Amino acid sequence: MPQLPPGLSHRFSALRLKAVEAHARRSTPEARQGFRRRALWSGGALGAVVLALGLFLLLFDWNLLRGPIGAFASARLGREVILAGDLDAQPWSLRPSATVNGLSIGDPGWAGEGKMVEIERLTIQMELLPLFRGRTILSRLELTRPVARLQRDAEGRATWDFSQPGEASDPVDLPAIRRFIIEGGQLEVIDEQRGLRFSGGVEASEVRGGDAGFALTGDGNLNGEVFRLRVNGGPLINVNPDEPYPFDADIRAGATRVTAKGALPEPFDLGRFGLDLTAEGPDLARLYGLTGLALPNTPPYRLSGRLVREGQIYRLDDLGGRLGDSDLSGSLRVDVTQARPFLSADLRSRRLDLDDLATLFGGAPSTGSGETASAAQEEMAQQLRAQQRLFPDATLDVHRIRSMDAELTYRADAIEAPNLPLRGARVSLTLEDGFLDAQEVVFSLPQGAFAGRISLDARPDVPITDLDMRLTRARLEQLLPAGEGGVAPLSGDLVGRVKLRGAGASVHRAFANAEGEALLVVPQGEIRAAFAELIGINVTRGLGLLLTDDQSRTPVRCAVAHFKGRQGVLRASAIVFDTGPVLGRGEGEIDLGRERIDFRLDGEPKEPRLIRLMAPVTVSGPMLAPQVGVEAAGAIAQGGLAVALGVVAAPLAALLPFLDPGLAEDAACGALISDARKAGAPAN
Structure with a gap:
């Protein structure tokens, strides 16, 4: 054993001697009895404190916390939160619970002095043990006669948006709920930006027709058309937080119908889901009220795909179906992390019917035998024929163009155009801050191409269209109809x-000022x-x-x-x-x-x-x-x-x-x- 220096060795010996003496003193009967008395006093004091705290909590008037809780919630949400009724809590349990009566959340200042949410009674019960594993599970969530009145003005301000200006609001992410009950719920929506007015009932019952489940049903109008919403969810008793929660939806707005069947992978995180989607209607542009996306005008369509949401990202995979008499496939992606949604798309048609493109510019497709067109498009085509006009006068909604950004590529492998020898097409465009730029527009011919660039600046009050297209290496005999003997009168x-530039809110008005x-x-x-x-x-x-x-x-x-x-x-x-x-x-x-x-x-x-x-x-x-x-x-x-x-x-x-x-x-x-x-x- 190594030797310590003389000074340290002496000090170590002294400390060891004192420890031995202290142990000898504690080993005496008197010392041990004194130690037990002090331990009993300490335990008793601690038990008394715990008992007093328990009695305090049991006898405490929780209503005294209504004001502080309301003030705290108001500061966090940025609007008035009131707990008008009794507040009760049962903290001494592995499943503590709390009940709030008369809860209300006010509208933001710009919306007036109304109430966004009013709940007659709210009961929450939580499981404690999962908290130690980092999981939040509500064993019970019950809302009695909740009323939600949601508003969005023409500028896009929404009462349900608690995010900072310029930021996208986070999706609703509720913890796992084993028993979810909504009794006598009502939902009212007034959306001036999308032209939607809706009133419906919400029920999440434990027993409904022999089965438990969630139901949201209601009616209203969307841009002057009858609107109906039906959403049904799976059983709400003993929901397993580790298993997907199934639901289906049926949405109708006039002749537009959207059906979906899917599941929430983690109940009830509405920020993540996957569903099989089918949409059909007379014009894709009419989906703006439902999606907030400025989709182009189209002929009648029927499309389907797999819609997946991952937080602020939506993906539509395996898209397939028809637009008018043209097939369409590809994928879409929408990013809503910024104030304006960003749409990216890669689309393709094996066969494009050229007259279907007329609808993109506010016109109408062909309406003869075997052609696909909506009733409104047939009426427009009839008016254009009667007036012997080519350019449509449908007004462009510049507010929709400004409401989103986009990046899109499209290609058609073949084109059906009876009077033109077009072989294929491809388009590449971007939309940013109200400026639509189709940098590449190409229609291929048997020889040569008609290609160039088209842009639409929707930032001014009156939009401006720029067109610069070139015809290269084309052949006259392929563009002109053949005469007698099958030979065109002109070849070469x-x-x-x-190259034109015109201001106008329609194709006709832009050309009229070109x-x-x-x-x-x-x-x-x-x-x-x-x-x-x-x-x-x-x-x-x-x-x-x-x-x-x-x-x-x-x-x-x-x-x-x-x-x-x-x-x-x-x-x-x-x-x-x-x-x-x-x-x-x-x-x-x-x-x-x-x-x-x-x-x-x-x-x-x-x-x-x-x-x-x-x-x-x-x-x-x-x-x-x-x-x-x-x-x-x-x-x-x-x-x-x-x-x-x-x-x-x-x-x-x-x-x-x-x-x-x-x-x-x-x-x-x-x-x-x-x-x-x-x-x-x-x-x-």
């Missing part, structure tokens, strides 16, 4: 661009010789070729149509059609507000003609049904070919970069500019 490449320009170019191609001759109105040759079904063709060296848009009217600054025998020139306008067109085209022959009628070809009337004719009155002033080429070539050189910087080098259109220079035209 077609490229173009349209500013911008549009350009179409046929850099090279062929035209049936008879039609080329008729541009110059050579009656003997042009009509002769048509009458004999002559299919001979002549080259199109270059064709250009350029328009400048102002206040909804696209006026032609250059219309040129240069073929082998004829140089055609045109003028006219497209009135997007009135939806009418008015053009005339005359031709200058490049070689002598025996008989030539000096009258232009006209195209005029509604955009949907223009009429082609000949302007018989008046004569066309003739000009030299060099002058005509100069009028064409100078603008052409300036316009082609707007469409495609490389197009000016094309052999055919480039030849037109070269010919103009040789003829003395001031082409740049």
